[in-house]
Amino acid sequence: MDSAELLDLLGNENRRRILRLLATKPCYVTEISEYIGVSPKAVIDHLQKLESAGLVESRVDDQRRKYYYISENLRLEVRLSPYGFGAKSAYPASTRLDLTTCRHLSIDVNHDNGPDLSDLAKELNALEQLERELSMAQRWVQGRLTDVMEKLGEHFDERDARLFGGILSELADDGSDAESLARELDAPLPVVAEALEKLAEQGVVERVDDQWRLRS
């Protein structure tokens, strides 16, 4: 599901309360209705929206009573700064994800623990701590990104800083031609071409054939 649909769903306090309740245990409509103090009809409306988005599912128990539970596993990240606004939703990665491909990050959590409960307890504790650390690191990175964008803003007109920053960041990895840069940055080619000429005048980038690159 895309982040816009998810934000629309989560933009309702009662739906958030329903999800919070279902995350503690599967529930019948009457339980939800009593717990959050909303009519069964309204609860059913919310559940239908959550169900058609795939966030919750229902089953029927031995007494033929229908109960609801959370069926989805996902993350949503929203970043807002003077230099960017973006929301992305993603599904948790499988355990086989190869974190060794990370260039700037390394993680140390032993997850070859034994099968018994005290091993599981230790793993759960370590993962919860790692989760907090990753969240802290994300905030640190966002703070640094804003600082760097502000420094770039000292070199350019403020309205240009985002575009110029984008171009410089792309070229830091590898040389590129103007068409590819325009595509990557989702900006009109003439605007990108003009920005490249300005950066060349300042001696920051140079052109070799049709490839632009940072001057070292």
Place this chain on the structure above:
Amino acid sequence: MDSAELLDLLGNENRRRILRLLATKPCYVTEISEYIGVSPKAVIDHLQKLESAGLVESRVDDQRRKYYYISENLRLEVRLSPYGFGAKSAYPASTRLDLTTCRHLSIDVNHDNGPDLSDLAKELNALEQLERELSMAQRWVQGRLTDVMEKLGEHFDERDARLFGGILSELADDGSDAESLARELDAPLPVVAEALEKLAEQGVVERVDDQWRLRS
């Protein structure tokens, strides 16, 4: 600002479009209105909500025209799984945040670069890549957490897995008494006390005086 207020604000497509536009450049009301195809009156309503929440601010330019820009810098993270639903919003950390306190995480980004533009370009590029890596790591952790909760669910009744998991995770760090556990887990003391007795019967935890701890 708390995550509930932020989710309420972001649960509106036009407000998200306004933020996306303002993240590329500061704008007048007429510019926003034309760009997103919504009446100036409706745009002003949205801007007032965003302004009173502190997400945007306005200034008056040399021609006395009012323009709006994003004034806030924040992150929102939402996690949904069968075992938990939580949203948290946080402000980016200052550059002096000490990441060396992390037990499970280490980060390698040189941020003592020089002041010139090509250094800034390299730092921007490295930070953007680190941000993607952290996001990938967060998805991996969430996947692992769900796996561990499922394994715990094999040992207990499904309705108990979350509480028992919480208790075990707390005790993995250090011994604790029942009252403190109940407070940490926001659960009624009798429920926590009963769970501890069950875990003791299974030989997973033991009590020494009034302290409970994992049996190694």
